[in-house]
Amino acid sequence: MAMKNVWKEAVSEAVGTALLLATVIGSGIMGERLAGGNVAVALLANSLATGAGLAALILAFGPISGAHFNPAVSLCDALMGGLAWSKVPVYVLAQVLGAFLGVAAANLMFNLPAFFASQHARTGPSQWFSECVATFGLLSIIWGTSRGRSSAVPFAVAAYITAAYWFTASTSFANPAVTLARSASDTFAGIRLQDAPGFILAQLIGAFAATALFRWLLPGLPRSAADVIVPHDGVNNP
């Protein structure tokens, strides 16, 4: 694949991740502002908006770059033999830059500073265990669905994330780029920067465990790993 296609893939990952973060942060702000103190109503809005937005974004950007939007996914996909290792830093960098861009967009839309450090403490064993379970589940959904029903992957991932907001004590960040960027917004969906490393470590452990499990469950998986999350040919065949 030519270098110019790598550029397009990087832009796709960056713009997609930016819109994802704008959705996560923006809907958190809107939900909290309107919910009159009922946190469950705010989280309903936040989780439904995130799930719906994620489905749309995976459908739109998936055919270009796979729509990983998540360094843990790109890393596991490389481990499974899908994404070329030389592309991993490109994907991860694009995801992190896009994530911060999206946070800034959300903050500005709601008349807040582009970046301002979150004071939201999220730490301790049950939070870390939550992130580990959340990311284990996410990668299980991706690997299990990608083999036979790739057209259902956008819906499966989106539905899973909507559910995971609710069944984990951490509201399921499940994404290192998202975790870092959410430290730059002191709003509903934020996290203190010093709590990010614990989350990211737990996420990677969960992601690797699911990848190992599905490699055993489905020995043929590496053959379809290049098509994760969504089959994509870069931009060659329109």
Add this chain to the structure above:
Amino acid sequence: MAMKNVWKEAVSEAVGTALLLATVIGSGIMGERLAGGNVAVALLANSLATGAGLAALILAFGPISGAHFNPAVSLCDALMGGLAWSKVPVYVLAQVLGAFLGVAAANLMFNLPAFFASQHARTGPSQWFSECVATFGLLSIIWGTSRGRSSAVPFAVAAYITAAYWFTASTSFANPAVTLARSASDTFAGIRLQDAPGFILAQLIGAFAATALFRWLLPGLPRSAADVIVPHDGVNNP
């Protein structure tokens, strides 16, 4: 394509847009009346009803006229080489007329005057930036999804709009015809007429930016632009 098919396309755009506006305005009224002051609950109803209704309407009217329901979409589709320029005024006029018809239907269903000017102020840079981001996202979803997964477009657009109600400070009008018509209902989803031009300008900027981006990302897009949002053959092949 014969003139009589243009008539049918125009009627399809008008009736579809009318039902869309009835959904937007009507569910806003119902949500606000029943929510007992909790605006987040009202917006949950409004956003879920709009998303669900939009999916159904695109599925039903898409095969006839493409189900644009949106002058920004028709304009960008013409720019991309899809919709014939001679049809653009027909589509836009049908969408605007349909939108006002739908507002009247909603108002009358809830025992209000057919038209009464909204006093809902929606203006300022963060509102305009919100509309720009919202419409940039909408056109990104449309262009990204229409290439490879056209059967998923109705769901992608509906899911995106549901999310965009929440992640933008303006609740994401993202549609010039909808913006104009919402000025004629002084209810939950309304907007003051004098605030409409700012919204419409911001929407067009966002729409053109996304169209330019995807033309670069997917050079082959113009070949499938005639099928936006939903592949449609007018009414020739039943």
Add this chain to the structure above:
Amino acid sequence: MAMKNVWKEAVSEAVGTALLLATVIGSGIMGERLAGGNVAVALLANSLATGAGLAALILAFGPISGAHFNPAVSLCDALMGGLAWSKVPVYVLAQVLGAFLGVAAANLMFNLPAFFASQHARTGPSQWFSECVATFGLLSIIWGTSRGRSSAVPFAVAAYITAAYWFTASTSFANPAVTLARSASDTFAGIRLQDAPGFILAQLIGAFAATALFRWLLPGLPRSAADVIVPHDGVNNP
């Protein structure tokens, strides 16, 4: 088609309509009991449960009998040349019996009398206009979607009904059998028996109008009318 298949179609319509009514009535009771006086929250539960249940029921019973569950649909399908006129009374009778059976099931599940007359007044021009619009929209969705994308019909109909709960002042009964049966439960979703005829008349007007419109929009529709709502071959080819 042999007589024994007509029996199976009738049982399919009856059981499907019974489960639909159990969903409508039961989720209305549960929503109202738990919502602590916030009617919007109760209607959210009621509308989401109805839409989700309806999608599942159309998917399951559609391949047997088409999953009309609605005399207005069966009647319009006969007008369009789909359902044989000789089957119309069988379908309608099965739908009405099933609807009352479902109401009884819901009432009994919630420890109420099997049947008890609703005192919920729903009458007047804006209610009738609401039912007319609601059923016009429902038949538009059915006819528009059934031509090209029949596999999407269950989702389109379910999404539309979820939206129509909110955008009509009557919460969109849009179904004569449902209207009659809802008079037999004095709970959230009920309607006074004396108000039923006005609703049913308005529903039929809306249904016929949409059928006429789509016959003009899509002249080829009668050829696919036999497959409404879901392509079904009775039970011949498993």
Add this chain to the structure above:
Amino acid sequence: MAMKNVWKEAVSEAVGTALLLATVIGSGIMGERLAGGNVAVALLANSLATGAGLAALILAFGPISGAHFNPAVSLCDALMGGLAWSKVPVYVLAQVLGAFLGVAAANLMFNLPAFFASQHARTGPSQWFSECVATFGLLSIIWGTSRGRSSAVPFAVAAYITAAYWFTASTSFANPAVTLARSASDTFAGIRLQDAPGFILAQLIGAFAATALFRWLLPGLPRSAADVIVPHDGVNNP
């Protein structure tokens, strides 16, 4: 099918059921903690999270083991000639073990003891009738959808369960393994252990009734029973 594939099927059923129970219990805890006493809002979160999570899990684990996650489904599938009787105890044991594992995971994520007996009384005729109707409906959806539209089964089952939380007085457990495991968490979704047998008996009666009905409605069903809930070939063909 080789013994090692049975192991993989068992692990698939166990991990999938564990994630399902983590979703049911975890989202119940989170919903109740955040809802500020509005039980309808808590149940909205609980039911939407369960439905969304279930769709994702069936899509991911279905291609490996069918994604029964439910002894009533495995038993009825054996009765219909699908699952080999020799595998029934393996499936049921894996489901029960997985269910308890998932309850422990949810409890630990929310800083509670891994297991602690529920005090939530759920008993009496209307509760039992509710479970009977709920499971009758579930098996109807599975049998009706699995014949012609197997790719829609994950969505049909998930949508049905979301609805059934609301239209039954028992919030629709509809699953013996889930019922047993929910006795080990004294939280929102719990049930007293002594109430479990009544629920399980009612569930089996409903499941068998639906299986008998659909065997009559669709005589060809046994031919597709081996593909319930999702067509799966174990792990042979990647």
